[in-house]
Amino acid sequence: MEIEEMKALWSEMSDQLEQQKKLTNEIIMSMTQERYTNKFKTITRYESFGALLCLAIFLFILYHINKLDTWYLMTCGVVTLLFISILPILTLRMLGHIRRFNILNKNYTEVFIEFQKAKKNLLRVQKLSVYASFIIMFCAAAVFAKIFGDKDFFMIDRGPKEYVVFAFTIVFVYFFSRWGLRSYTKITQSAEDVVKELED
Template sequence: MDIEEMQAIWSQIGQDLEKQKKITNTLVMKMTQERYANKFSKLATYETLGAFICFITALVILLNFNKLDTWYLVLCGALLTGYFITLPALVLKSLYTIKAIKIDVTSYAVTVKKYVKAKNKLMLVQQLGVYLNFVALLLVIPVFSKLFKNKDVFVTPNTIWYWLLPVLVILMVLVSRWGYNCYKKITNSAENLLKELEDIEV
């Protein structure tokens, strides 16, 4: 075997190794994309279910809106309806935006930039939701008291709310904190997954 034949063999081995590397990296990319999307799948399922419940609740309020017979109950009803429609829509939009990001190693920096932007928007919506949940809690009491019991809590306050409201606020704090931490954990995990791809070349 002369030098030229050896060089040809080594060149072929090099090409084969390069092809194998590209195939392996492509498989890693596909698996990472799947793992990335799966991280948000459970959240998307829960949020879609929650949004459905919120939209149904908004519809119930709208169908019974004529029972809100004072300006302040109308205002409470309108704000609550807006909350039940707008917040879930914002959450779903931001969640599905981050879930749909296509991981592209050839423009890794662009992918990370898209992810960080989507993550910040998602977390901002979550923070907004935490604060709006407390406002909604205060609106639910007068609106649902009027719709289902025909009682105006502003005119004839029910003593049950004096102990029930603080309990609901405490529950809201715990649930909101737990939910926000879940989002934080999942988004950080997805970000770490992207960082693992930094040295891969496709």
């Protein structure tokens, strides 16, 4: 087969393709919007999984809330519940908000500015939550000690062994919070990359 023959075949194919056009206005525009929405699919999946996990813990604590029989244990329970419910909701709301943008009506600068605003707020909350996690550590420890072992965390007699465990827990929480913040920064960064990609 020579190049010229290839060209002739190609041209005939082009003519045939001309006759079989099948795109409608709706298909073309929905293709565009769908492509944009899909870009946030993976990150939303991860976030939804994390939110489900938090929901499971939330329901578990809520189910056993009656076991928290003193005002301070109840306060610990409420603080823990607030902590594990607000963060996932904030993150999912931010992603949902960006995903629902109608890019056929908005331009990319608008999308980017909105995203930056949402990201800034979310990271502010995340940073705050790192500091809060030390308080949460006490709250969660008290809640789970009561639920699982029926022990009042604040009234237990503590020996050297308990203090060593306590010190290890603080170190663990420190690194865990740092890891958590880094993960969040990474996640919001990858969402930002998707938004930036829209600008290219």
